[in-house]
Amino acid sequence: MLSSRPYLARGLYEWLLDNDQTPYIVVDAEQPGVSVPRQFVQNGQIVLNVGPSAVRDLHIENDAISFHARFGGQPMQVVVPMPALVAVYARENGVGMVFGHEPTMPMPREEEASADKPGLSSVDSDEGRDDDGVTPERDKVSPTGKSSSSKKRPSLRVIK
Numbered sequence: 001m002l003s004s005r006p007y008l009a010r011g012l013y014e015w016l017l018d019n020d021q022t023p024y025i026v027v028d029a030e031q032p033g034v035s036v037p038r039q040f041v042q043n044g045q046i047v048l049n050v051g052p053s054a055v056r057d058l059h060i061e062n063d064a065i066s067f068h069a070r071f072g073g074q075p076m077q078v079v080v081p082m083p084a085l086v087a088v089y090a091r092e093n094g095v096g097m098v099f100g101h102e103p104t105m106p107m108p109r110e111e112e113a114s115a116d117k118p119g120l121s122s123v124d125s126d127e128g129r130d131d132d133g134v135t136p137e138r139d140k141v142s143p144t145g146k147s148s149s150s151k152k153r154p155s156l157r158v159i160k
Contacts, residue, residue, distance in 0.1 A: 005082050005099055006062045012088040012097055013050070013060060021090035022051045025065070026098075031084035033064070037071040045086065048078065 009025075016023040025048050027034060029041040036046050048069075050058060055067040055078075065080040089096025 002062065003082060005085060006060060008097060008099075009065065009082075009085060009088050010060045016088075016090050016096070017052070019090075021092050021095070022049060023096075024048065024089055024091050025050050025080065025085060026087040026089075027080050028084045028086050031081060033079065033081040034084045035077065035079040037074075037076060037078075040071065048080075049091070 013023050027036060027046050027048060028044060029036055029038070029046050030044045036048070040046050049055075050065070050067065052058075055069045058067040059065070063082060065078075065082070065085065067078050069076060069078055085099060087096060087098040089098075
């Protein structure tokens with residue numbers, strides 16, 4: 001399965017904007033592939049304002065978050081791979097989400113995936129029916145889910 005982190009990050013980002021909040025992200029700057037201004041990294045992490053007024057060309061993709069921003073007047077392309085995203089929250093009130101370690105599930109190979117998929121098979125639907133397609137009274141299912149005939153036929157039971 002794909003990671004849920006990028007989907008949650010996109011949703012939280014939009015939700016914060018819809019509620020007039022300023023979205024911030026916390027990044028683990030020690031992860032491979034992270035491109036952030038190192039002079040602002042503290043304790044291996046950096047907090048970045050990703051609101052529309054602070055960044056340009058923000059892309060929250062399945063593999064990474066990327067955008068252009070200025071730090072100390074210097075333009076920079078910031079890249080945050082999804083495994084390095086620690087949290088998304090609102091500056092104003094701290095509401096958001098901290099991401100924990102997400103286990104990765106291996107993608108099945110094509111031949112294994114097709115062997116494990118459930119399949120459909122046809123069922124003879126005319127069995128036990130009259131010529132007009134109506135089930136005889138003796139084979140109808142009672143409200144308790146039991147068939148009134150002695151023959152054991154599969155049936156559905158309504159549970160309320």
